[in-house]
Amino acid sequence: MSTKRLAALGVTAVVGLATAGCGDSSDGRTTEAGQPAASAAAGYPVTLANCGVKQTFTKAPSRVVVMNGASVAEVSTLLALGLEDRIVVNQQSYGMSEVPGRADAIKALPKGGIKLNDAFDIPREAMLGQRPDLVLSTTAYGFDAKNGFATRDQLKDVGANTYISPQGCDQDTSRMTIADSRTLLRDMGKIFGVGDRAEKLIAESDKRIAEISKKVKGQEKPNVMVLFSNMTMGGNDFSSVVAKGIYNDILTKAGGTNAFESASKTSFADLSKEKVAAADVDALVVIGYNDPDPTAYAKKLLKEFPQWSAAKNDAYVVLSDSIYLGPSNDVAVEKIAKTLHPDAL
Numbered sequence: 253m254s255t256k257r258l259a260a261l262g263v264t265a266v267v268g269l270a271t272a273g274c275g276d277s278s279d280g281r282t283t284e285a286g287q288p289a290a291s292a293a294a295g296y297p298v299t300l301a302n303c304g305v306k307q308t309f310t311k312a313p314s315r316v317v318v319m320n321g322a323s324v325a326e327v328s329t330l331l332a333l334g335l336e337d338r339i340v341v342n343q344q345s346y347g348m349s350e351v352p353g354r355a356d357a358i359k360a361l362p363k364g365g366i367k368l369n370d371a372f373d374i375p376r377e378a379m380l381g382q383r384p385d386l387v388l389s390t391t392a393y394g395f396d397a398k399n400g401f402a403t404r405d406q407l408k409d410v411g412a413n414t415y416i417s418p419q420g421c422d423q424d425t426s427r428m429t430i431a432d433s434r435t436l437l438r439d440m441g442k443i444f445g446v447g448d449r450a451e452k453l454i455a456e457s458d459k460r461i462a463e464i465s466k467k468v469k470g471q472e473k474p475n476v477m478v479l480f481s482n483m484t485m486g487g488n489d490f491s492s493v494v495a496k497g498i499y500n501d502i503l504t505k506a507g508g509t510n511a512f513e514s515a516s517k518t519s520f521a522d523l524s525k526e527k528v529a530a531a532d533v534d535a536l537v538v539i540g541y542n543d544p545d546p547t548a549y550a551k552k553l554l555k556e557f558p559q560w561s562a563a564k565n566d567a568y569v570v571l572s573d574s575i576y577l578g579p580s581n582d583v584a585v586e587k588i589a590k591t592l593h594p595d596a597l
Contacts, residue, residue: 298442303392303421305404307413312444313386317364318342320373321390322541324349324358325417325433325577329440331357332579333449341366341382343374346542350574350583369400376402384412386443391420415439417577426496426519430461430505430581433498437579457582461505464585468507468593474534475511476503476592477562481538481546481570486522493528495521499537502575506588507596508535533560535591536568539575546570567591 298309316335318327320343327344330336331354341364349355364382369375373394379387379402387407389395395404395414404414418432419425434454441450478499480492494500495516503510511531515521536553540546547570554563562568569591574584590597 295442295445295447298445300415300439300442302414302439303416305414307415309413309443312338313413314338315340315382315384316386316388317374317379317382317384318344319387319389319394320344320368320371321394323390323417323576324573325436326388326390327358327361328354328573328578328580329436332453333437333440333444333446335440335444335446336361338444340364340384341374343368343372346540346572347544348540348572350572350587351580354573371399373401375400376406380406380410383410387412387414388417389414389420390417391423392416393423413443415443419577424519425498425577426517428498428577429501430498433577433579433581434458436577453579457579460582461585464582464589464597465505465507467596468589471507471593471596473507473509474561474567474592475532476508476535476537476588477511477528477531477533478503478537478575479539481540481543481549483541483543485520488522489525490528491520491522493521493523494539495519498577498581499575502581502584503537503588505585506592508588508592529557529559531560533557533562534565534567535562537575537588537591538568538570540570540572546572 296310300307316330316338318330318339318341324344324346327339327342330339336357339361342358342361343363345358347355366374366378384407393399394401397403407414418435419428437450437454441447478494479490483492485491493512493515494510495512495518497519500510500513511533512521512523515523536550538546538550543549550568550570554560554566554568557563569587571584571587574580
């Protein structure tokens, strides 16, 4: 995924998203084998209000298309729920993951042999030709006709429901928290009739995060710089620095604070080298978005700013999908906490 698409999405799609309104529906149930039960037993029909569009599912979708959207939130959530066999086309991939086996599992999913558009996503005719019964998009961008995509109404006409992930209705991820990852899991659990499976994943993740937060409670909160590896999204030397969003919620749970939270009112800050050099940075979180060697980038930064406490202590962690919207935020919390508070964990 190029920075052109990231810029087109206001860089917000990096994390995936849906919005006020991705809402209530009947809980699904599963069989003892963990497979979806018969439609009636699973609680169908299921009605979901998503970004102002009410949709009804009479059965679990079986032809799912996952749009790119510079995200892996949606495909990772489906994989975590054991729904990979429902995916007929997936365009999401970072080529790496903190979760063992996930990157390979994503790579193995069908791509549909589609010629992507300039936004590296699925154009209208190619989408309609897939005969989907559910299309997942990170943001409303993926259903905008002016971007060359099939609209939600056009997809409805061919029998496909659509879903925009949390905070994606207005494409503003600055308000995103771990709770949005939970919403995505719950919504997919309801849609596919595997609500019990979703709740189990949520409970396990919440428990792990609570355990970590308890261990670091009362500790001094280091100032952390979070940024994307080797990515340019603005006019300054450091234009991929995180200011707000789910990252800050994860940092807080891990016992840290964002050194550049006040640098922008939006999700990302565009900073000069001088401003970065003047900051008090105790640790780095480098996000490897399709960068083959984010560790090298982290080490280069520490060498470039030897005055940082982070450089003096070699304090950094490299992450990929766990720090975004998705089912594995507990992994990011744990890895960051171990970097910030090694003695507590």
